[in-house]
Amino acid sequence: MRAIGRLVLGMAIVAGLTVAGSRAAEEPPASPSEAKAPANVQPPASTVPVTPKDAAPPPSVTIIGASEAHGVLGRDVRSAAGEDMGRIVDVIVDRTGHVRAAAIDFGGFLGVGSRKIVVDWNALRFGKIANKKDSITLELTKAQVAAAPEYKEDTPIVVLGASGSLQPLQAIQ
Numbered sequence: 001m002r003a004i005g006r007l008v009l010g011m012a013i014v015a016g017l018t019v020a021g022s023r024a025a026e027e028p029p030a031s032p033s034e035a036k037a038p039a040n041v042q043p044p045a046s047t048v049p050v051t052p053k054d055a056a057p058p059p060s061v062t063i064i065g066a067s068e069a070h071g072v073l074g075r076d077v078r079s080a081a082g083e084d085m086g087r088i089v090d091v092i093v094d095r096t097g098h099v100r101a102a103a104i105d106f107g108g109f110l111g112v113g114s115r116k117i118v119v120d121w122n123a124l125r126f127g128k129i130a131n132k133k134d135s136i137t138l139e140l141t142k143a144q145v146a147a148a149p150e151y152k153e154d155t156p157i158v159v160l161g162a163s164g165s166l167q168p169l170q171a172i173q
Helices: 004-027 030-035 142-146
Strands: 078-079 084-093 097-106 115-120 137-138
Touching: 084 115, 097 142
Parallel strands: 078 137
Antiparallel strands: 078 084, 084 097, 097 115
8 A cells, every 4th residue: 555655656746847847948048137136026016006998987876765765566556546456566668768657466366366457657656655565546446447458478568547648659660
């Protein structure tokens, strides 16, 4: 067992010496001035920080107070008469990023028998949402929402609007 250990150790030493010798042969010979220079001298450090030419500017930061804004996904929606209209499950934006509508999970019981209805964003009122339990008000009746067609992804969206204020989305060519 000792003989195998010595053999492995000897092979490792020979391999190391061979690699070191080949590297030394590849290096150009040192000039006389380099040979006399002390080994620990380093070039002077630059005082100007180097930044890439395509460095992005720092991002802007906006602070919104906790009482100033609230999330809407999962929020309950009620009619002006207090009827349960469902809850917001999606927000629809156009190609420019402007919010156009909200998808509401309407009807059913505990998610069974419900369907998604899309309503115009301007038909929603967010006036009294101080905490997560507060609901959003929809300016449509339960009968109007019940008559709306179901929303399905990757199909044309029929948006139910209040007071005829919704403008059709123009196709971008």
